[in-house]
Structure formats: C-alpha cells, structure tokens
Amino acid sequence: MTRGTRLTAVAAVVLALLCAAAATTAFTMGGDSRPAAARPTAGSPDAGFARDMSVHHQQAVEMSFVVRDRTKNTEVRRLAYDIANTQANQRGMMMGWLNLWSLPVSDASRLPMQWMGMGEEPSADGALMPGMATRAQMADLAKLSGKQAEIRYLQLMTAHHKGGIHMAEGCVQLCKVPAERKFAQGMVASQQSEVQLMSSMLKQRGASATSESHTGS
Template identity: 45%
Template sequence: MSSPPEPPEVDDHDDEGGGGWWGASPGWAKAVVAIGAVLILLLVGGLVGALIGQRTAPTYAPAAGSVDVGFLQDMSVHHRQAIQMAVWERSNTTDPALRQLAFDIESSQTQQLGMMQGWLQLSEQRGETAPGQYMAWMGMPMPSMPGMATETDLQRFRAATGQGLDVEFLQLMLRHHEGGLHMMEMASAQASVPAVRTLATSMVTTQTAESQTMTQLLAVRGAAPLPMN
C-alpha cells in the first residue's frame, strides 16, 4: 500500500523583491492605500494650518482717533443715560405697555453697551470722551450730545407719578433717540470695522422703530414731543 503524498512546503520567506503583503497585493489595492495616505496627510496639514492661522492672525480692533472709537465712546455715554431712564420707568410705571417698552430699551442698550465697551478695550481706548469733546470725531466738538437729558430733566422725571411719569419718559426718551440718530448714521456709513458699522446700522433700525412707537404713545396721551436741545 502506497503512503499518502507529502503536504506541499510552505515558504515562510518574503517574496523576492516583493515585501510580503504589499508585494503580493494587486495594483488597485496599492493605489487605494496610497491615495488614502495622501488624503490623511492633506487633512492633517489643513488642520494644523488652520490652528496656526488662528494663533497668528491679528485681532482687528478700532484704531485710536478713528470714527469707530469716537462713536463707541460717545454712544456709550448716550446709552448709559438711556438705560438709567428705562430702568426708572420700568420700576415705577403702572402701564404694562410702557413697562414693556422700557424693558426692551433697557435690555437692548445694555447689550449694546457691553459690546461697545469690549471693542474699546480691544483698542486700548478705555477712557471716557473728554469734556467739551463730544462728537469731535464728527468734526463738531460739543460740550454735550443732542438729546441728552439735563439733571433738571431727570429730577422732574423721577418726581413724576402716574401718567405724568409716562409722558416724561416718552418725551425724554424720544428726544434722546432722535439726538443720537445722526451719530449712528455716520458710524453706519464711515466706521472702518465691519462689526461697528453693523451695530450702528442695527441701532438706527431699532431706535427709529421705537421713536415711531413713542410718538404714537405720546399722541394717545395728548402730549407732544420735546424740541431738540
């Protein structure tokens, strides 16, 4: 009886000049692996480049002496007074419509004030406008900005009650809005930083709508707007 055939020998050595799996793989498989490696390298390189760009890109802040800085400084002062009047009205009126209007003005201008102060800190212009130099960035330095309430105005407003309080608020805030409109329009057109232009444009839109509402509310109460100071 003949013995069974011997199993074939297994070559444990790499193919000549081939290199194991790589040498035994068909050409299309090698191409897929090569393309994948290139794509991974490109992706890693892109991510690294983006990170480097974020770290080295300069932060664009308003320049000292620019329209941007002048507007941000003056409008910050303007907004602070509007916020003070709005807080007083919201806290003391008994009219739900006036309470809501005051709240809206307080909220929007508080947010805008924070943005303006942040940009001023980036530009290292943290100080207030010098006395007598309001609107100097517009070529017309003034001791006070149009529409600002005087201390006498504010005392009369705080002393009022009921509908008298609401009329005082509407008259003072309407004049305040209208007094700042020219500054907002100029910054919207001439500020060099896009974000500042966008903010100024938003202010024009919002405050124009609020002015129309306040004019209507005054008419309902038989009162007229104040002349510009």
C-alpha cells in the same frame, strides 16, 4: 433712586460687563484678526462712536429704570424694559470692542462727538450730547408718577433716540470696522421704529414729543 432701582442698575452693570467680555471673545474668535497697527486708533470714528454711544446708552438705561418705578402701565414698563435691556447689552458690546482695541472707554482729551466733526462742549445743564436729557429733566422725571411720568419719559426718550440715530448714522458713514458699521445701521433701524411707537403712545395720552404740558395722572 429706590432700592429696587439700585438693584436693577447693578444688574445692568453686570450685564454690560458680561456683554463686554462676550464681545471681546467674539471679535477674537470671529473676529478682528487684523494686526494692532491696523486697528482703530483713539481718535478714529470707530473708537469715538463706541465711547460716546456707550455714554448715551447709559443714560437711556437709567431713565428707563426711573420710569419703571414711576408707573404701573404695562405698555410703558415693557418698552422701558426692552430699551434698558437692549442698550445695556449694546453698551457692553461697545466696551468690549474698545477693550479689544486696547483703547480706554473714556477719553477726557476729546470732546463728545468730535469724531463726527462736531466736538462741542457739553452744555452747562448737564446734557453731554444732542438728545441727552439735562440734570433738571432727569430730576423732573423722578418726581412724576403715573400718566405724567409716562408722557415725560416718552418725550425724553424720543429726543434721546433722535440724538442716538444721528450719531449712529455718523458711524455708518465714517466707521471703518464692518461689524461696527453694521451694528450702527441696525441701531438706526431699531430706534427709528421705537420713535414711531413712542409717537403713537404719546398721541394715546394726548401729548406730543415736543409738548411741555401734561394731563393729570
């Protein structure tokens, strides 16, 4: 990771923390005035979604920082910036909710997506949840540049978004906190729109979301 990428990553962490504080304040003032006994528990879909989607978002932010340094294409860099900014903001909100509910932001006793009735062990190649890139895929992206990096990023992010959409749809069905269900529904709509955009961008580059071959940079 380059020095510029590291600095941007630090900025994103700061943004997430600020958003977490803002989310806590908003719920308190606006807000989640229910007694503690009525708030989501550690094993609830509300808490599970907030925890797992925070992890899912963090990889999208990291992936976007990587491609930003690997291409000069304005369109891809703009998309990567929008995804990184939006998902760092959303991650901060979800961490803020967990803090408000007095719940940990991670829970090693529960498998990823267990709250959705899935709960499979993370794969050996480092993909923690459906749609997430493996360690090898992230390393591959960091080695590419130009058009090849653009294609690989768009492919990985398309799969990432599809996994995120599946999880957000689970929250829409299962979460009990109205604000969180509305948040998840908005996430479904925005990521579906970005999947369509990325499909168009891949076609412009002679590739598809599932193709493995890359044209020259």
